[in-house]
Amino acid sequence: MNKIVEKLTGMDALTDQVVAMDLLVSAKSGVRNYAMAVTEAGTPEIKEILTRHLEEALELHEQISNYMIEKGWYHAWDTDEQIKLNLQNIDTALKLPTL
Amino acid sequence: MNQDYQDPINSLNVPELADTTFAVDFLIRSKEGVRNIATALTETASPDVRALLRKQLMQGIAMHQEITELMVEKKWFHPYELSEQYKLDRLSAKNTIMIGNMNLFPTETNRKGMFDRTPDEH
């Protein structure tokens, strides 16, 4: 998107990092939702489909978490670093003007 | 049900009752296992842990499938006929209430003669 339009619409706050985090959270709840559903399914057809979807959801979660670790947006092994990052993100969100 | 627990009449149907109970317990545990592993997987970052959990998740799903099929086959579980399942649920509720009403310890069970003080009293 055009930088000026982004600034005008406030869309510049929606950085790649925010989008990636959203995707990670969605992937996580996706895995959990599917795991719940798989154990409720009895019909083999549905169970097969759901198991496959669960595997795909896991793959997406793996891809996006690896991507975020690579980018330094997700410190799985360094709690202190992650807290620092989270505090920064909270601050950014709080200081965001309401449209 | 009579109160004489030595009476062999009371052990009628007990093996079946025990099997169904253990099967339901196993089904619930296998379900819980799958969900727990899936949740753990979404908290995992190391590739080797991920690979291990993934393998176990698939094994868990297969096990859940197996126990479900067994229970449907044995007619202990009716996922397709809700009215049948309802009857079964009523029956197990009845059995649970019956167990609850049993006077399992009719005589005094006070052990005060053996342990006459609490451990922190010297």
Next chain:
Amino acid sequence: MDYALHEVLEVQELAAFKTVCLTKSKTMKGLVSDPKLKDIMQRDVETSTRQLQEFTSILSKAKH
């Protein structure tokens, strides 16, 4: 093939969730700049589309 009621309800729940995910991935893909993130999102759009089509076929078979 007849499905159990609770399975159909479960699939509906997942379909609603996936619909939101697909909508988000489709729209937000246009807002990211990193090519690698774009690539992951594109693949997610493709997978989610196929998954939703599978849900549609289950749900239309479940409808009487």
